[in-house]
Amino acid sequence: xxxxxxxxxxxxxxxxxxxxxxxxxxxxxxxxxxxxxxxxxxxxxxxxxxxxxxxxxxxxxxxxxxxxxxxxxxxxxxxxxxxxxxxxxxxxxxxxxxxxxxxxx
Numbered sequence: 691x692x693x694x695x696x697x698x699x700x701x702x703x704x705x706x707x708x709x710x711x712x713x714x715x716x717x718x719x720x721x722x723x724x725x726x727x728x729x730x731x732x733x734x735x736x737x738x739x740x741x742x743x744x745x746x747x748x749x750x751x752x753x754x755x756x757x758x759x760x761x762x763x764x765x766x767x768x769x770x771x772x773x774x775x776x777x778x779x780x781x782x783x784x785x786x787x788x789x790x791x792x793x794x795x
Contacts (some may be wrong), residue, residue, distance in 0.1 A: 738753055745760070747759070758791060759787065762787035766783025
């Protein structure tokens with residue numbers, strides 16, 4: 691019974707925390723400076739999610755030439771720069787990763 695109570699409380703707290711930003715969004719200042727700063731939030735969150743997968747291997751920082759995920763990320767960055775298309779970036783990065791895993795891993 692204690693586990694069920696903890697799950698309900700945690701679920702309610704999570705819901706209230708997320709809902710507070712939706713419901714209270716009207717109360718935030720609508721200055722152009724804040725809007726400009728908020729444009730950087732999604733790329734920063736995406737970078738924070740992806741960076742450990744690229745740079746950490748077996749619990750250690752891996753920046754050497756043998757890090758195939760780093761090479762695949764560089765290929766994806768090149769595709770993003772050249773095409774400015776999300777699907778092309780994902781396809782190039784995944785193709786590079788699969789190629790490198792097949793031949794160098």
